[in-house]
Every structure is written in C-alpha cells, then in structure tokens.
C-alpha cells in the first residue's frame with residue numbers, strides 16, 4: 114500500500130515514509146491509494162478477536178507485509194497496548210438499552226490520544242532502529258527530534274508514547290503556570306533521559322508560534338530532523354480505526370443485528386475520520402455523529418457547505434484593538450479545551466474523498482487539484498464553499514451537532530444522577546449531549562444503538578466535573594473520580610527547563626545543548 118498527498122504531486126510513499134514524514138511537503142495530508150475492503154467472511158473470522166488480534170488484522174490491510182512482517186507488527190501492537198490498564202483496551206460500558214459508551218481512556222495518560230500515540234512511538238522506534246542497523250559503524254545514526262506545544266492534554270500522551278525510545282528525543286513546550294497542576298505533573302514527572310519539558314513564560318499561542326518557527330527554520334529542521342506527532346500523522350488515524358471494529362463486535366454479541374450510530378467528540382477530526390475509514394472499509398454502521406463544542410466550524414459546514422474559519426459576528430466581537438484578527442483571538446475557550454480549534458486539520462482528508470466522489474469519474478489528480486484550491490482559499494480568505502454535490506455526500510455519512518458549555522454541564526449532572534450513576538469528563542459529555550439530541554430528533558428505530566466515544570477520564574478535567582457536580586452533596590471528587598495513579602502525583606519530583614521568554618533562539622539553544630548532552634551521555638555509556 115502506497116500513500117499520496119491530498120494536494121497532489123507524483124510522490125507515492127511507503128507506509129514507513131508516510132509515518133516518518135507526517136505532513137506532506139506541499140502542505141497536504143497523506144492518504145492511502147485505495148481504501149482496502151474487508152476480507153470475505155470477516156464477521157465470522159474477527160468476531161471473537163481481542164483488541165490486539167483485531168489491530169493486527171486491520172493494520173495489516175494498510176501496511177504491506179514486506180514493510181513490516183506480520184510477526185513484527187504483532188510485537189509492536191502487543192507492546193503498544195501492553196501499557197493499558199484494561200484487558201479490553203477500549204472497553205464498552207452499557208448506559209441503557211440504546212446507549213453505550215466506548216471508553217478510550219484506559220491508557221497511560223488517561224486520555225484517548227494514548228491509543229494512537231503508544232503505537233506511533235513504537236513505529237518511530239522500529240523504523241529508526243532498522244535504518245540504523247543497516248549503517249556501517251562510521252556513518253551517522255538517524256535520529257528524530259520531536260518538538261511540540263501543548264496546552265496540557267496532548268503533551269503528556271506524546272511524552273508517554275515516546276519516553277525511553279531509542280534514537281528519539283522529545284521536547285514539549287507548555288506555557289509556564291498556565292496548565293492544570295495534574296497535567297503539568299503528568300508530563301514533568303517523567304524522568305526518562307530523552308524527555309524534555311520546556312516551560313515557556315508566555316501563552317499557549319506563544320509556544321505554538323515558537324514550534325512553528327522551529328519547523329520553518331530549514332537549517333535547524335534538517336540538522337535535528339524535527340518530527341511532529343500531531344494528529345495529522347497517518348498512523349494515528351489508522352490506530353484509531355481498530356476500536357470501531359472492536360466495539361461493533363462487542364455490541365453485536367449483546368444485541369445481534371443492531372445497527373450502530375457512533376457519536377464522536379470532535380476537534381481536529383482525527384477520531385471521527387478513523388470511523389469514516391472503518392465505514393468505507395465495510396463496517397456496517399449508521400451515520401457518524403460529529404459532536405463539537407462552540408468552536409463549531411464543522412457543525413456550520415454540515416449546515417451550509419461553507420468551511421469558514423470564524424463567524425463574522427464572532428470575528429468583530431473578538432477582534433483585538435488593532436482591528437486585525439489573525440484567527441487566534443477567535444478560538445473560544447470552552448470546558449472541553451482539547452476540542453477548542455479554529456480549523457480541523459484532518460478534515461482535509463475527508464474533503465479529498467468528497468472532491469473525488471462529487472466529480473464522479475474524475476481522476477485522482479483532479480480531486481487533488483480541487484482540494485489544493487479549496488485549502489488555498491481557506492488559507493487566504495478564511496473560507497471555502499464546496500459544491501452542493503459534495504455537501505450531499507458529506508450528509509450521507511455524517512451528522513454534526515454543536516454543544517454549549519451549559520449543555521455539557523447539565524449532561525454531566527444528568528448522567529451522575531441517573532441509574533447507574535456514571536461520571537464523564539466534559540469532552541465525553543459533549544458527545545453524549547449530541548447523542549441525546551440526535552436520538553430525540555430521529556426517533557431511533559428499534560434496531561439502532563448509539564455508541565458514544567469517551568475521550569478522557571473525568572479526573573483529567575476535574576474543574577468542569579467539579580463545577581457540574583458541586584451542588585450534589587453526595588459527590589466526593591477524591592473518592593468518586595480520582596484514580597489511584599493520580600494520588601501523590603503532585604508530590605513527585607518534577608523535571609522541567611525554564612525559558613524566560615517565548616523567544617525562538619532561546620528555545621533553539623536549549624534544544625541544541627540538550628541534544629548534545631544526550632549524545633555525549635549515550636556515547637560514553639553513562640546515563
């Protein structure tokens with residue numbers, strides 16, 4: 114299986130190069146040359162498989178055996194999901210006859226990004242070790258320096274995915290004093306030699322600007338071979354398709370013949386896109402429900418066919434005194450911060466399929482040219498409107514719902530008070546609100562069952578949970594929510610490099626000297 118960029122060009126990459134490259138040089142995202150279909154009698158063959166066995170089956174449809182032999186793939190998958198606390202990896206919770214929650218937070222950082230980043234880290238290591246084994250003793254080793262910015266959540270999943278991996282250093286920038294104490298402790302108490310937390314005096318946007326500048330610095334980038342772990346990496350999407358299959362079989366075992374509507378709390382469109390691939394491969398599902406918070410570019414797209422960065426009123430309301438809105442100011446802070454986005458980076462992949470099919474009979478190159486034009490328009494005008502046919506196709510497979518903070522809080526309360534009581538994090542609550550809206554609008558037919566994806570453990574977003582439940586006398590956060598693993602975390606020693614201002618050169622020099630130090634240590638054999 115080869116991969117190409119949504120924005121065209123003749124480049125066809127192996128899975129390995131796709132994963133190591135991340136974003137295509139022309140700004141596009143890599144997609145597979147074709148969507149593989151499921152083997153005949155897959156239902157019979159796969160129905161009793163464990164998460165790991167199922168992952169090997171699904172992944173091998175996208176990764177040629179001569180790139181990763183099946184035994185190696187199995188070892189990579191076993192290692193990746195061996196870090197999860199639940200035997201099912203992504204277990205299903207039944208809330209009632211019509212509604213299940215797919216819990217994706219049983220990985221090391223208690224958030225769904227672990228499902229993808231645990232695998233991505235092992236893939237990076239596997240490829241680099243293999244490349245270096247082919248080198249003669251004098252040749253320089255291939256290394257990867259992963260750099261990223263975080264407002265709290267993604268950073269820890271990336272660190273846990275890459276800690277202690279050979280040939281990889283990871284630097285995560287966070288705004289000093291502006292992330293929650295638990296999230297800070299999750300990142301900075303990891304003391305593996307290849308993990309470096311940089312606390313920048315500034316905001317999250319400042320951190321992101323520094324990271325962008327580093328990637329844009331050709332010389333620095335080439336010297337250190339910068340790598341990104343953001344959600345556009347193809348391996349992340351692929352890893353996430355597995356739990357759609359697993360939950361499908363688990364639901365079938367309980368309610369044979371049930372038709373499933375998946376509901377997905379959505380930000381950068383990675384998670385729900387994985388569901389789209391599963392559906393296109395042949396997993397029989399109903400429409401996929403996209404649940405957004407008030408950063409609702411996707412919900413607006415599904416209404417109008419316009420993919421538009423900022424609402425006009427919001428733009429004027431949020432515009433700084435200078436009158437220039439560069440977009441940053443338009444992100445609304447919500448109770449579900451991991452979904453606070455202006456544009457959804459993975460949405461471009463869906464746009465490609467819409468362009469290709471709307472054309473009907475057009476070539477791959479035609480679709481790429483169309484997507485390239487659309488994305489250029491988004492970049493320069495902040496918006497694009499797709500043809501009516503493309504919107505119809507989007508509506509065939511998806512419904513999008515926008516959920517407010519108030520609705521999020523009342524859903525957390527409603528589920529806590531229902532029988533059995535169930536406590537959810539605010540992102541999961543956005544999904545469950547959308548599930549409720551969709552169910553009441555479409556009068557679920559008797560065979561339809563909803564599976565709503567739970568993307569984080571409630572302890573990770575304690576403020577929103579506490580806010581929703583503070584009037585419940587019986588609620589006790591420490592007793593009812595806090596997992597064993599978080600106890601004592603705040604007292605552990607933290608390791609962090611302070612940087613006095615969001616200055617690119619300052620951060621560069623920190624990275625250079627740290628990488629040098631790591632190399633000296635490893636060549637003298639002392640750790």
Ligand SMILES: *Cc1c(COP(=O)(O)O)cnc(C)c1O
Nearest residue numbers: 379380381382383384451540568
């Ligand atoms: C990243 C994240 C999301 C959004 O997932 P996308 O793949 O970006 O749509 C939702 N909830 C939580 C807790 C997340 O960390």
